[in-house]
Amino acid sequence: MAASPLSPDSLHDADLIASGRRVFEIERAELDRVGGRIGTEFAAACRLILGSRGRVVATGMGKSGHIARKIAATLASTGTPAFYVHPGEAGHGDLGMITADDVVLALSYSGESDEVLMLLPVLKRQGNPLIAMTGRPQSSLASAADIHLDVNVDHEACPLALAPTSSTTTSLAMGDALAVALLDARGFTADDFARSHPAGSLGRRLLLHITDVMHSGADLPSVREDASLSEALMEMSRKRLGMTAVVDAGGRLVGLFTDGDLRRALDTDLDVRTAGIAQVMTRAPRTIGADQLAVEAARMLEQYKINGLIVVDGEGRAVGALNIHDLLRAKVV
Structure with missing residues (x-):
């Protein structure tokens, strides 16, 4: 039987503040842990993307899908052509958006998302290089990938360990790390950024003469x-x-x-x-x-x-x- 919700009047500010700060402490520690694991696999992922003649196609289900969508947007705005494909829609025609020259970046913390795994045989036949981002190096997705980026966390910030919290944060940070490393490698400048953001304040400041x-x-x-x-x-x-x-x-x-x-x-x-x-x-x-x-x-x-x-x-x-x-x-x- 579900517990009765507490009345707002019975909640103390100190408890709410402590709860919020605890999330930051847990996620900060997990970010440090995952960041410390960045190594040759990360470098290999960067080299694979830099050497590609196509785009980065990010995919993922659920919360991983939301993170994949954001990573694709960040890559695209920092000089690496990228877009997001929903794995469920990909199985119903959107796979046609992925060309043989594209690199696929697949996110699944468990590494066992059925919708993502279903795409692998087709992508393999087409010859798409696969970068997986999971929390389980021995998972099906990690094993099938050409390069695996490990975003495993010891603790979710959710006290029930149910809602993806620390794991989505580390995945997002890994995507940002990829985007920035590629930006640096390409010599991407503020002017380049402005050209892809002409409607934004930075675009106006850097493009308007x-x-x-x-x-x-x-x-x-x-x-x-x-x-x-x-x-x-x-x-x-x-x-x-x-x-x-x-x-x-x-x-x-x-x-x-x-x-x-x-x-x-x-x-x-x-x-x-x-x-x-x-x-x-x-x-x-x-x-x-x-x-x-x-x-x-x-x-x-x-x-x-x-x-x-x-x-x-x-x-x-x-x-x-x-x-x-x-x-x-x-x-x-």
Whole structure:
């Protein structure tokens, strides 16, 4: 007969906290134990994957399947083409997704999952190299594999030793270890990672360039250095960036006029109706190159406590402009 559940009011915070911390202690110890076993078999698995012309196909049932799916996703995002195949679906047609060039990574802590073992004869006939990740080196799956990665644990964190806890954690960590070792071996860079994550924040930070966010052409606020302050204000109003570039006859940047410059001018005795822009502009303003990353513009705005930048080419000509709102819309900041 099942025990009656305890009332939430009868539970003590200290007991709940102790229970949670105990899980971390047990799993940390098991991670250390499994990590200490990484050796030549792990290296062989890495070499097998690196030498493959195909992809890594991860498979597993139940909780092992969830871990296999995550390992495949991590491999794929770090430079090793990979995907997950459900072993049950594989027996009903999805085996056709696996080519002879692919390496199969099969997860089963017991090493006896029927759905996984059922695939082995077909995979062997097709010539697929098999890497098994189990907790039982003498299991059917481990014995059939070309390479076995041992993720055996002494203790599950579950006090009943029923729910996969430590074993799934060590399997996940072994998958991460594979992915990172392969990443290092391939010389995979942050730019490579960003290219496979263009919609993420890292992708935006590493792939988005100034040219992707700047205002250029007719949208670039710009006046000649002999323009009046009134003309500059009209240009700022039309382009709505809170600033305008001031350029010479060749289009080279000689100054910048911003809302802040206007406020400072109004605090003086200057007659704003007759003043020239050269009298109130900021000379030698901060600029940025069109080929630089948008994240560098964000860094400059923060470092120098400014709201906008003029973009210049190699000859110092003004070719664009951007402000903090452009970077916010692009989700760079």
